[in-house]
Amino acid sequence: MASTARTQAAADKRRLILDAAVKVFARQGFHACRVSDVADEAGVAYGLVYHYFSSKDEILDTVFLERWELLLKLIAEVDSGDAPARDKLRSIASFIIDSYDNDPDVMKVIIVEVTRAANSFGRTHLPKIREAYQLIADVVAKAQERGELRADVTPDFAALAFYGAIEQVLTGWIFALLPQSPEYMEAAKEQIVDTICDGLDVIGLRAT
Amino acid sequence: MASTARTQAAADKRRLILDAAVKVFARQGFHACRVSDVADEAGVAYGLVYHYFSSKDEILDTVFLERWELLLKLIAEVDSGDAPARDKLRSIASFIIDSYDNDPDVMKVIIVEVTRAANSFGRTHLPKIREAYQLIADVVAKAQERGELRADVTPDFAALAFYGAIEQVLTGWIFALLPQSPEYMEAAKEQIVDTICDGLDVIGLRAT
DNA sequence: GGTATCGTTGACTCGCCAGTCAACGACTAC
């Protein structure tokens, strides 16, 4: 169908602009870049950006929401399973770290410009961000009920510490404070879960 | 001495502007506020702000550095002592949490506008921020040598997780995601150290 | 009392950049 071809082309252009925006935002930062930089990167005219998005902000919103929904879906899915808490948390950490591995620019933008940008987009998307905390807290709460995790740490606090550790590690990579070799990235998944779980487990399991 | 009186008055005015800036930055955010807001809050003329500071940025730099130096000094002091690692970490967590308790605006500004603002001031002050990580890593490294903490987590990683947990909790308070009662704040110190240490300790110590 | 110093004032400038808009042209439909 002809109109479909046109619709498809339009969708592609939108995607093209979105991808260019991610690159530019990651490279220069959201505030430091101009809309014309995005247009140039995408190879389209300035005005076309405003044909597909109503504002510069909306572009970032779209980038964030698209990916964050995936994360929420993944966590909910993991939560609904009945694997041990440790495995569930490992799945979540793996998903986020793999996301970074596959698409560092998107994750950099999300973390730097949204998740950690508490006074601009972080504030706007606080409810969505909080949803993720809540879902992680649910994982912990269930595990506590089953006696898998110690109950004297509130689920909220545990979720904060867990997500905080992940975000901190990604930030470390983004700013080259930590090595980014494939091995280190793989090991980080385990280290995060270890560090958090062995602080949450009913009984310490290690014997160095 | 007369000239001293004048010098003193000048220093006071500078302080006045600095304090006003902290209030305004905390309330509206650094980027969202205008220099005139700071001047208004301080009750001085617009131009006077530029008599004491060369730019809007310099004001924030000053706010950050003044407080961060205190933190670095405290950590170095703690590190040089020979208390158990757990106590050292508790001292550091306490210091930061007490700072927030005593002066939430300053800490909010530092965290929101500098420490977590990875693309603006966070980047500028990365070296200073890194110094803190490094000092904490030193505490961990020493404890590992003494066999007090497990050695299979790198000090860098441990420092990141520890500082990350603290920052995450403060962020939780700043955005009202966590309760801010005096008891909760006091308990948080212990919970942070617990969560991190029992994930770092040679042997898990608890028996719920 | 006169002069120099320096803290203080706030109206103004100037550059920047998000967002607009009028016009263009490619493709579709008939």
Place this chain on the structure above:
DNA sequence: GTAGTCGTTGACTGGCGAGTCAACGATACC
């Protein structure tokens, strides 16, 4: 081939806010 739709263009504008500056006035010093 003609009319209509809609993706595309980029020069332009409008507002905002950081930083300037010329003048003012209080205090110090002789």
